[in-house]
Amino acid sequence: MQNDVSHLPYKLIFHKTHGDDCEYTTDEGILDLKAFGYKNRPKYVDVRDSVSTNLVTYSFNGCFAYSTKDACQNAAACITDEISKKDRLIARQEGRSFTHTQGVSTIIYTDGASIKVQVFLLCSTSESMKAQRADDNNYIIQIESKCACPGKCTYKSNGLTGGAVFIIILICIITTYLIISIIFLRFVKHEQGINLIPNRTLWLQIGADAMNGVRFTVSKVRGRDSYEKL
Structure with a gap:
C-alpha cells in the first residue's frame, strides 16, 4: 500500500472527544468523524484489497453504524468475500479509540472480540480509500480526504427538501392572510359569524x-359505461 502509515506510533497522543462522540479535538483543530459517514449506509463501499490475491472487498462508515445482509450488522466496517458474496463484520462503532500525531489521525476499531481494524485518515485534496488485510485478525484502512484535515469539514445533516420548504412557506402565507383578513373583517367591517371568512x-x-366539474365527469363516465353495455 503506497503511503503506508501503519508504522506510526498511534498510541503516543490521545485526544478526548469534543462536543459529541464523533468529534475529536487535535492540536490542529476539530476532526469530525461524521464527515466520513452516511446514516444507515456505508460511505465507502466495494473497495478491493490492495493485495490482489486477497479476494475481498471492504466497506467502511465513519461514526454511524450500518447494516447490510448476512453478518454485517451495526457495523463500522465489513468485508465481502468476492467468491461467496458473503459479508463479515470486522469493526463496530462502539469502543473505538482515537489518536492524532504527526498530522495523521488514527482510529482503532474492534469487532468486539479478536479482530482489530486500524483506520488512518490522511489530509489530502483528493478522496480515496485503500484497505489491506495484514493477517486474519488485523486490517488496515487508509483514507485520504480533505475532511481528514482537522477543522476543514463539519458534518451537516440532511435538511428540508425544496418541496418541504415551499409547503411551509405556503402554509405560513395562507395562515397570515387568514389572520389579517379576519381581524380586518371583525374590527373594521364589524362582520360576524360566517361573514368573517x-x-x-x-x-x-x-x-x-368544483362540485359541478365532479358531477360532469361522473355523468360522462356513467354514460360511456352504459353505451358500452349496449
Whole structure:
C-alpha cells in the first residue's frame, strides 16, 4: 500500500472527544468523524484489497453504524468475500479509540472480540480509500480526504427538501392572510359569524364549480359505461 502509515506510533497522543462522540479535538483543530459517514449506509463501499490475491472487498462508515445482509450488522466496517458474496463484520462503532500525531489521525476499531481494524485518515485534496488485510485478525484502512484535515469539514445533516420548504412557506402565507383578513373583517367591517371568512363568495363559487366539474365527469363516465353495455 503506497503511503503506508501503519508504522506510526498511534498510541503516543490521545485526544478526548469534543462536543459529541464523533468529534475529536487535535492540536490542529476539530476532526469530525461524521464527515466520513452516511446514516444507515456505508460511505465507502466495494473497495478491493490492495493485495490482489486477497479476494475481498471492504466497506467502511465513519461514526454511524450500518447494516447490510448476512453478518454485517451495526457495523463500522465489513468485508465481502468476492467468491461467496458473503459479508463479515470486522469493526463496530462502539469502543473505538482515537489518536492524532504527526498530522495523521488514527482510529482503532474492534469487532468486539479478536479482530482489530486500524483506520488512518490522511489530509489530502483528493478522496480515496485503500484497505489491506495484514493477517486474519488485523486490517488496515487508509483514507485520504480533505475532511481528514482537522477543522476543514463539519458534518451537516440532511435538511428540508425544496418541496418541504415551499409547503411551509405556503402554509405560513395562507395562515397570515387568514389572520389579517379576519381581524380586518371583525374590527373594521364589524362582520360576524360566517361573514368573517375572507372572500367568502369567491370560495363558495370555487367550491360550487368544483362540485359541478365532479358531477360532469361522473355523468360522462356513467354514460360511456352504459353505451358500452349496449
